[in-house]
Amino acid sequence: MKGQAIMALFRFNILILIKRSNAISPLMQLLTTLRFFGTGAFYTVEGDLHDVSVPSVCRIVHRVANSLARLTDRHIRFPVDIQDVMKTKQGFFDKAGFPGVVGAIDCTHVRLYGAPLGDDEPLHVNRKGYHSINVQAVCNASFKMTNVAARWPGSTHDSAVLHGSLLGEMFENGRLQGTLIGDTGYALRPWLMTPVAEPTTNAERRYNRSHRRTRVTIEQVFGQLKCKFPCLSLGLRVAPRRACQIIKACCVLHNIAKELREPEIEGELREDEGNDDIPYDGHIQDGTIQRNRIINAYF
Ligand SMILES: *[C@@H]1O[C@H](CO)[C@@H](O)[C@H](O)[C@H]1NC(C)=O
Numbered sequence: 667m668k669g670q671a672i673m674a675l676f677r678f679n680i681l682i683l684i685k686r687s688n689a690i691s692p693l694m695q696l697l698t699t700l701r702f703f704g705t706g707a708f709y710t711v712e713g714d715l716h717d718v719s720v721p722s723v724c725r726i727v728h729r730v731a732n733s734l735a736r737l738t739d740r741h742i743r744f745p746v747d748i749q750d751v752m753k754t755k756q757g758f759f760d761k762a763g764f765p766g767v768v769g770a771i772d773c774t775h776v777r778l779y780g781a782p783l784g785d786d787e788p789l790h791v792n793r794k795g796y797h798s799i800n801v802q803a804v805c806n807a808s809f810k811m812t813n814v815a816a817r818w819p820g821s822t823h824d825s826a827v828l829h830g831s832l833l834g835e836m837f838e839n840g841r842l843q844g845t846l847i848g849d850t851g852y853a854l855r856p857w858l859m860t861p862v863a864e865p866t867t868n869a870e871r872r873y874n875r876s877h878r879r880t881r882v883t884i885e886q887v888f889g890q891l892k893c894k895f896p897c898l899s900l901g902l903r904v905a906p907r908r909a910c911q912i913i914k915a916c917c918v919l920h921n922i923a924k925e926l927r928e929p930e931i932e933g934e935l936r937e938d939e940g941n942d943d944i945p946y947d948g949h950i951q952d953g954t955i956q957r958n959r960i961i962n963a964y965f
């Protein structure tokens with residue numbers, strides 16, 4: 667993040683959340699942390715700070731990451747009131763003509779390395795064979811994150827992350843309205859539309875195209891996030907619980923950067939970070955009627 671954005675973080679009162687430590691001012695701690703998020707290495711940060719050891723840099727980063735992560739509910743909000751829901755649907759409709767969309771959903775892996783994982787080690791091995799956290803996120807049409815779940819070990823399938831998350835539960839029991847857009851890794855639900863696997867009609871093909879153009883938003887958000895915060899694409903050399911706090915902190919900063927209209931450097935995800943897209947093969951598939959209704963009415 668650039669100087670202007672850092673200055674603007676004052677407006678969000680972030681500095682008052684950070685306590686002084688070993689005579690290192692809150693501003694210096696924030697800058698140290700941003701530098702770590704931007705490089706992914708504790709020792710490159712150490713070079714900037716005279717007389718501060720790597721362990722204290724780690725402590726600073728974790729303390730500041732925790733403070734930022736605590737702002738998740740303030741800066742990452744799912745649209746619930748009618749105005750916000752309508753605005754969100756309109757945003758997606760303007761993009762690719764898909765009706766009723768309240769969010770694009772996907773997961774991305776953040777690599778963990780070098781940290782002791784103990785008995786949970788096998789749980790963290792993802793299908794590409796490395797240790798990770800599988801991070802679920804939902805965004806809106808202006809690339810803001812509206813929901814993040816960063817607590818699942820890398821072996822968890824995308825559909826299981828959704829199933830276990832509060833967001834999934836709220837859609838399930840009707841407390842959230844509207845449609846999520848997800849890839850074939852998810853079950854087709856009345857509230858989550860997936861692509862038609864083998865489209866046979868022109869309407870189905872148009873549906874598929876619109877679906878893809880809507881869904882790509884979340885992939886772009888992951889690209890922007892990992893480009894802004896290379897620590898997430900390089901991998902985190904910390905314990906899983908701490909990694910999750912750092913991930914949430916970066917997501918909060920991503921949204922703050924959007925609020926400040928920071929320009930994006932578009933980043934492509936590396937092959938091994940992309941979403942799994944292992945097709946969902948569970949038994950729940952109760953969204954066919956709803957999908958056909960959308961295809962017939964809009965495409
Ligand atoms: C995306 O969400 C943010 C707040 O969470 C809101 O300010 C913005 O207007 C939304 N954009 C669209 C297109 O829905």
Ligand SMILES: *[C@@H]1O[C@H](CO)[C@@H](O)[C@H](O)[C@H]1NC(C)=O
Nearest residue numbers: 850861862863865871874875
């Ligand atoms: C529709 O989407 C599925 C899944 O993404 C894809 O396999 C298929 O090729 C798509 N078909 C068309 C015509 O876009």
